[in-house]
Amino acid sequence: MRVAVECKSLLMQKSLELFLGKYLSSIKNCDIVLRDVKCLDDKRCFYISSAKDADLIKPFSKSQLILALEKRYKRIGKTDIKDRYMDNENLDFSILEDRIASLTKEYQANILKVVRAFYEK
Numbered sequence: 001m002r003v004a005v006e007c008k009s010l011l012m013q014k015s016l017e018l019f020l021g022k023y024l025s026s027i028k029n030c031d032i033v034l035r036d037v038k039c040l041d042d043k044r045c046f047y048i049s050s051a052k053d054a055d056l057i058k059p060f061s062k063s064q065l066i067l068a069l070e071k072r073y074k075r076i077g078k079t080d081i082k083d084r085y086m087d088n089e090n091l092d093f094s095i096l097e098d099r100i101a102s103l104t105k106e107y108q109a110n111i112l113k114v115v116r117a118f119y120e121k
Contacts, residue, residue, distance in 0.1 A: 001073045003046075004030035012036050012048070019062045023069075032072055046072055 002025035007013040016034055017024060027033060032046050038053075039045040046069065050058045056068045 001032070001069060002030045003032050003034060003069060005034045007034070007036040007048075009036050016048075016065075019065055020069075031076065032069060034069075043076065 001023055003020050003023045004025055004027040005013055005016045005020065006027065007016065020034075025031075031044065033042065033044045034046045034048060036048055038047050038049070038051075046055045048054060048056045048058060048060075055072065056065060060068075
């Protein structure tokens, strides 16, 4: 999720930038644009205000902001980064399976070594 912030209020602008540090992007490359002024022509616009028709009503916490943005992100047809990595169809488990198999064989060899040592005494 890439987010741009474009607010008339400098305090709101800086607060949102602090909250969204790792999600910030330029307006050209963003998925969502946060604004404190209502905009009708841009699908990417996310309106933050104390008005009842706002996408997020002030005051809000960082977690409320992130959750509201993730909802909007999914609603506009994008998949969240976590969802992309959690999709089992796209994952290749062969490396993981090989590593588990080698650890299992090593564990089995160690157990057999201990059992043999115990009965050889």
